[in-house]
Amino acid sequence: MNTQNKWVIKLYEPMSNPDQSRMKQDCENQRDCMQMLQLIVDGEASPEQKEHFLKHHLEECMPCYKNYHLEVAIRQLLKTKCSGQAPQELVDSIKSKVIQNLAH
Secondary structure (H helix, E strand, C coil): CHHHHHHHHCCCCCCCHHHHHHCCCCCCCCCHHHHHHHHCCCCCCHHHHHHHHHHHHHHHHHHHHHHHHHHHHHHHHHHHHCCCCCCHHHHHEEEEEHHHEEEE
16 A cells, blocks of 8 residues: 555544534443554545444544544644655554553
């Protein structure tokens, strides 16, 4: 996969003003959700996975909703501030550390 394609974020936009009173405040599947979120923003999730996670899960789960928007904001910031490619080793290391931290 071309690394520069990873920086192009064209995703379904979950609701912009969620009704927090109707959303779960804790995610019982936080690790799995973070892995799915990474697949989505990396462009590696299937269309069905994206639709289910973005249209259904995010609109019910406040922690995942916030993580999604944070991830998109970080990617957009990196896209505007960084030129060139990050070494794949660095990308893999960061992903690994994020997943390890979720397990704690």
